[in-house]
Amino acid sequence: xxxxxxxxxxxxxxxxxxxxxxxxxxxxxxxxxxxxxxxxxxxxxxxxxxxxxxxxxxxxxxxxxxxxxxxxxxxxxxxxxxxxxxxxxxxxxxxxxxxxxxxxxxxxxxxxxxxxxxxxxxxxxxxxxxxxxxxxxxxxxxxxxxxxxxxxxxxxxxxxxxxxxxxxxxxxxxxxxxxxxxxxxxxxxxxxxxxxxxxxx
Amino acid sequence: xxxxxxxxxxxxxxxxxxxxxxxxxxxxxxxxxxxxxxxxxxxxxxxxxxxxxxxxxxxxxxxxxxxxxxxxxxxxxxxxxxxxxxxxxxxxxxxxxxxxxxxxxxxxxxxxxxxxxxxxxxxxxxxxxxxxxxxxxxxxxxxxxxxxxxxxxxxxxxxxxxxxxxxxxxxxxxxxxxxxxxxxxxxxxxxxxxxxxxxxxxxxxxxxxxxxxxxxxxxxxx
Numbered sequence: 001x002x003x004x005x006x007x008x009x010x011x012x013x014x015x016x017x018x019x020x021x022x023x024x025x026x027x028x029x030x031x032x033x034x035x036x037x038x039x040x041x042x043x044x045x046x047x048x049x050x051x052x053x054x055x056x057x058x059x060x061x062x063x064x065x066x067x068x069x070x071x072x073x074x075x076x077x078x079x080x081x082x083x084x085x086x087x088x089x090x091x092x093x094x095x096x097x098x099x100x101x102x103x104x105x106x107x108x109x110x111x112x113x114x115x116x117x118x119x120x121x122x123x124x125x126x127x128x129x130x131x132x133x134x135x136x137x138x139x140x141x142x143x144x145x146x147x148x149x150x151x152x153x154x155x156x157x158x159x160x161x162x163x164x165x166x167x168x169x170x171x172x173x174x175x176x177x178x179x180x181x182x183x184x185x186x187x188x189x190x191x192x193x194x195x196x197x198x199x200x201x
Numbered sequence: 202x203x204x205x206x207x208x209x210x211x212x213x214x215x216x217x218x219x220x221x222x223x224x225x226x227x228x229x230x231x232x233x234x235x236x237x238x239x240x241x242x243x244x245x246x247x248x249x250x251x252x253x254x255x256x257x258x259x260x261x262x263x264x265x266x267x268x269x270x271x272x273x274x275x276x277x278x279x280x281x282x283x284x285x286x287x288x289x290x291x292x293x294x295x296x297x298x299x300x301x302x303x304x305x306x307x308x309x310x311x312x313x314x315x316x317x318x319x320x321x322x323x324x325x326x327x328x329x330x331x332x333x334x335x336x337x338x339x340x341x342x343x344x345x346x347x348x349x350x351x352x353x354x355x356x357x358x359x360x361x362x363x364x365x366x367x368x369x370x371x372x373x374x375x376x377x378x379x380x381x382x383x384x385x386x387x388x389x390x391x392x393x394x395x396x397x398x399x400x401x402x403x404x405x406x407x408x409x410x411x412x413x414x415x416x417x418x419x420x421x422x423x
Contacts, residue, residue, distance in 0.1 A: 012423075046282075049286055050285075050286075051282055051285065051286075051422060051423075052423060053423060068288065071285065071286040072286060072287070072288050074286065076282060076283065076286055078279050078282060079279070080277075080278055080279025080282075081278070081279065082278055082279040082280040082282070082283050083278065084211070084215055084278070084280075086214075086215055086218040086219060086220060087211070087214060087215065087218075091211075091214065094202075094207075095207050095208075095210075095211045096283065098202040098203070098204060098206070098207035099204045099207045099208060099283075099284070099287050099289070100204075100283070100286070100287055100288075101204060101287065101288050
């Protein structure tokens with residue numbers, strides 16, 4: 001599996017955010033997208049899953065499922081955690097694993113992996129920001145999808161949880177997945193490629 | 202659980218829990234209808250004559266109450282992005298969300314209507330006709346409102362725009378709903394004539410609503 005972008009351009013609200021962006025990520029590889037605030041890191045990730053229109057250039061996925069769109073084969077972990085405060089931790093995860101199409105989702109295992117199994121019955125309204133983020137990450141573990149798009153995945157996580165996240169990412173890469181992550185800090189993955197946005201301007 | 206069942210169960214659960222607003226619509230409906238005889242005075246003939254119209258107007262306004270949160274809540278917390286990445290067709294997801302909304306706001310109205318009809322001096326025949334028009338007509342209100350909810354999804358105070366967009370579209374449903382209920386009481390048209398048109402309006406809204414709403418959502422999420 002290989003995700004390639006050629007000469008991508010992004011235009012939002014009448015403003016050119018970036019142009020001429022290209023990259024290529026293969027199975028088992030990670031790409032760290034870096035750049036200053038407003039350089040278009042989030043827009044690039046959203047563009048890959050199809051939530052932002054491609055203003056120019058093209059995106060190719062070799063070796064993916066031709067029946068599915070890019071978004072349907074990808075996990076998108078955005079700034080928002082997509083949790084309902086009135087539902088419990090396990091209900092939130094169960095909903096996403098059912099909706100995103102896991103045949104036999106291992107919700108319990110995913111909750112244990114992010115260290116939230118003791119809070120499974122608690123309404124998500126009572127979670128801290130870091131716990132909410134960990135519950136979102138559990139979604140990536142419960143449902144297997146080959147492409148992970150992570151937008152500032154480590155924000156709000158403490159040091160231990162950041163190391164655990166790096167562990168999840170290494171396991172995903174070892175299983176043949178690929179990762180695009182927008183981040184300011186270190187990814188914690190050896191040999192990650194780097195894409196710098198806004199450098200030319 | 203299939204993706205669509207998952208959406209239905211989730212939306213029903215959220216509506217039933219604290220702050221979900223499942224009962225707000227029906228409470229509003231009861232308050233508005235209760236106020237009418239107080240404002241008009243105890244003129245039983247007048248109340249009987251305008252009763253179906255009052256009930257339909259109150260139901261129309263009540264069904265708009267929680268509608269602005271149908272997609273706006275999912276948009277605000279990022280759920281809508283992930284829903285677009287699911288493998289279930291957006292049109293069906295939108296229709297299931299509307300179904301969940303109708304089950305939690307429309308059905309309570311249908312149950313409350315015959316009870317509150319007593320306040321407006323409706324007799325048994327009129328109440329039966331009214332319940333029948335509610336049963337057929339309230340899904341149309343929800344599915345027409347769906348379009349407005351999708352268009353107003355990114356606006357912070359979309360409720361006002363929603364009302365302005367949706368109320369004119371709901372006029373035919375209101376006209377034929379009230380006409381059918383009145384025909385059952387007073388004639389001269391047989392009940393079936395306006396009622397059949399009401400059924401037609403509902404069927405059309407069930408088809409058009411999800412497609413229009415899904416198109417609007419795809420445009421808005423950028």
